[in-house]
Amino acid sequence: MITVHIVDDHKILVEGLQKLVDNSGFAQTTAVSYTGEDCLWKLSFKQPHVILLDINLPDWSGIDLCSVIKEKYPQVKIVALTSYSEYSIVRQMLENGASGYVIKNAMPEEILLGIQTVADNETFLCEEIDFLMNKRSVEQVWLTPREKILLQHIVNGYTNPEIAEQMLLAVDTINNYRKKLLCKLNARNTAVLVRIALEQKLV
CATH class of the missing domain: 1.10.10.10 (Winged helix-like DNA-binding domain superfamily/Winged helix DNA-binding domain)
Structure with a gap:
């Protein structure tokens, strides 16, 4: 069973993600954090296989938080789950150690596929982001x-x-x-x- 820690300050979205993960049959939500500090505190006790990480948190930039988490817990896989689809932000997240990048309006199946893919040590980009990254010269x-x-x-x-x-x-x-x-x-x-x-x- 893939363990998942959701980090996002939108409680309704978190509840939906939790249901999606817990009903997947292959993954389970083991922690939820609404701030970056809360996330780091919980990680000090227990590390999941995968973190779904929002970029826009009230106290941290998800880009910086991603780097800190990967430095402390390199084995943890991070999937950025965000509304940002700018090339520079995607690139920064991936360079800071994220293994996946999914837009919040992606299909639920894509979010689950992202969790599965990064847990298997592969990189995952949702369809929209994959298109964006391959569009450049x-x-x-x-x-x-x-x-x-x-x-x-x-x-x-x-x-x-x-x-x-x-x-x-x-x-x-x-x-x-x-x-x-x-x-x-x-x-x-x-x-x-x-x-x-x-x-x-x-x-």
Whole structure:
């Protein structure tokens, strides 16, 4: 069972999210916080698998809070659940360690899929945000924190098995990530991938 901590100051929304999570069959709400301070206090006693984190809290910026939580509890996965859909905010949240980003008007199924996906150590962007992040030109290519680490290893000349060992992932997973990187950067092969990474200062 995936444990979930909801952090949002809108009580009606929190109640709805709690029902959604608790009725999912695979996740359970173990804590609810209406402020950033309350969230940090509760985390000091018990850490969930996933935090649904609002960006606009009364006492904290969710962007800063995300960074603090990931520094203290790196194993906790964070999904930003917010009404903000600006590219710069999405990028800041992901760079600060969020594994997912979901808009509040997303379908309930997307919210649940987000929880499941990040709990499986993958990155999740709801449809609207995924479209936003892929709409930019190649010069503004966006990479997840994990893709950046993988790209750095590739640039450093490590093989897939060596990268898998360093990133504590299966070789097949690294193969899939490498294919995604080639596709994302529109590179024919590893040599082109490395050249693009260095030219665009992606590592």
